[in-house]
Structure formats: structure tokens, C-alpha cells
Amino acid sequence: MNDAYVRFRQALVLLAGLLVLATAAPVEAHSEDLKAVITFRPDPLKPGQPAEVLVTVSGANSGQPVPATVNLRLVPQNTTGAGSPEDERARDISLEPADGPGRWRGRLTAPPGGAWTLHVVLRDQGETASNTTPLAIGEGKIGRLELVFPFKGQQRSWWIWLPALLGLAILSILAGVAFWPPGRRKGVHG
Secondary structure, eight states, X not given: OOHHHXXXXXXXXXXXXXXXXXXXXXXXXXXXXXXXXXXXXXXXXXXXXXXXXXXXXXXXXXXXXXXOEEEEEEEEOOTTSSOOTTOTTOEEEOEEEOSSTTEEEEEEEOOSSEEEEEEEEEEETTEXXXXXXXXXXXXXXXXXXXXXXXXXXXXXXXXXXXXXXXXXXXXXXXXXXXXXXXXXXXXXXX
């Protein structure tokens, strides 16, 4: 048998083994929880008046910016407390990227005064986490809101390695055809 062919096949087997080992261990999407810091300007919010919201997303411990996508929704509280995100009076706050990764800016018209709940959803690296906090509109300063999102330890499935495994299989087939000794190819007489 051709020595180059044998060495190439051995290398492919070794690479396949390494990929199988890599897929056996799940991959962590985040090494720590994420934190969102939310501020409103002006503060306090005045019912019916325009306002700006600033959101910064970072690692909860490291403080490093994280380019997560942020969605905000204001929901009026009901007699049981938090209120329903599907409430027809709920308001989405549209955000745009601001200066730098993990920074978002949006504008809103402050809702009627009273008890509201701010629903915050973060999406990053295929993972989603949400949190809520109460807001009192027209009843004093809101201040700086800091919410922690439990991303730490969430794991991705082995399927993220599937494209690499399929590529390896195709490469292995092509290599077998290219390096197969000419005398053993079907239909070749030698």
C-alpha cells in the first residue's frame, strides 16, 4: 500500500477521534452571569413626557462589555403584582446600539403614572435570559437599575460540532478516492 495514503488515513482517524472527544464535553456559552444597568433620563419619569433609556450589558463579575441583544417592555402592574406581558397597555421600548459593545439607547413616552413592571430580555450566543423589576412612574426617582441574568453554566448542545463532523466525513471520502492505489481502483487495468 502507498505510505502517503496510510499516513493520511491515520491522520484522518486521529482527527475524527479528537472531534468525537470534543463533542462529548458540552461547551459553556458564558463563563459568568450577565448584568444589565438601566437608567432613565430625566429621572424621575413624568407621565406622558418623552424620556431616554440607556442600557449597558456586561459580565456580572468582570464588568467586561457583552454585545447581547436587549428587549425592554413596560407592563402595568395588576392587583397581583407583576402584570402580564400580553396586557394591551404594555409598551415595548425600541433600542438602538449606542457607543460601544453592550450599550443600547432608546426613546419612549413615559406611560401614565402608577405601578409598572419593566421586563428585560437578554439574548447572547444563542441563549436567552429574562428578569423583571418594578417601576413607579411619576412617584419619585427611579435611579440606576441593576439586574443580574443567570447565564453562567448554561451549556450548548453537541450539535454545534455537526458541521465539522460532516466536513470530516466528506474529506475522508474524497481522500480515499484520491489516494487509493491506482491498481485497486475498479475498472483500472494495470
